[in-house]
Amino acid sequence: MQDKGNTNEAKFPLGEENMRPDMEAFFLRCEEQLRANSNPHTNGQCQIWCGCTNRRYGQFRYRDPRKPPDSRHKTRGAHRMALLVAYRTLDVSPTLQASHLCNRPLCINPAHLVFERRTINDQRQVCFKAKTCTGHVDRGTRQPNCRVDISAAPMRHH
Numbered sequence: 001m002q003d004k005g006n007t008n009e010a011k012f013p014l015g016e017e018n019m020r021p022d023m024e025a026f027f028l029r030c031e032e033q034l035r036a037n038s039n040p041h042t043n044g045q046c047q048i049w050c051g052c053t054n055r056r057y058g059q060f061r062y063r064d065p066r067k068p069p070d071s072r073h074k075t076r077g078a079h080r081m082a083l084l085v086a087y088r089t090l091d092v093s094p095t096l097q098a099s100h101l102c103n104r105p106l107c108i109n110p111a112h113l114v115f116e117r118r119t120i121n122d123q124r125q126v127c128f129k130a131k132t133c134t135g136h137v138d139r140g141t142r143q144p145n146c147r148v149d150i151s152a153a154p155m156r157h158h
């Protein structure tokens, strides 16, 4: 006698597939929201947030698609959100800051941002004051250099 009933069992309980949030669609919406609320800086490299701010950083409002539809909106730094969206994740440890390499708090260009611990982020202020960067190592991992070339260069109008 063959054992019946195993081969046709549904792999997932009914409905689970439909409840899985479409994270890529969410991140694409975020990218659109980031684009719609920012403008290229006159230096041609930074992308400056022009939406709501907390007087220092852009404020990005969103609803986590993994939470129930009636859950509250969340607010995150627009620069942090830009980096999270670039990495396609919402799960980066809060002990890691989204640190600006260009020293422009409103910049949301992911290429100008890096996740790192506060101590390294704080070191960068020294670089920007000195207008030179000698490099940063975080627990053996080399972090990108500060973009003092962007932050120090005054805008020239021709």
Ligand SMILES: [Zn+2]
Pocket (backbone or CB within 6 Å): 045, 046, 047, 102, 103, 104, 107, 108, 109, 112
């Ligand atoms: Zn920038």
Ligand SMILES: [Zn+2]
Pocket (backbone or CB within 6 Å): 123, 124, 127, 128, 132, 133, 134, 135, 136, 145, 146
């Ligand atoms: Zn530096």
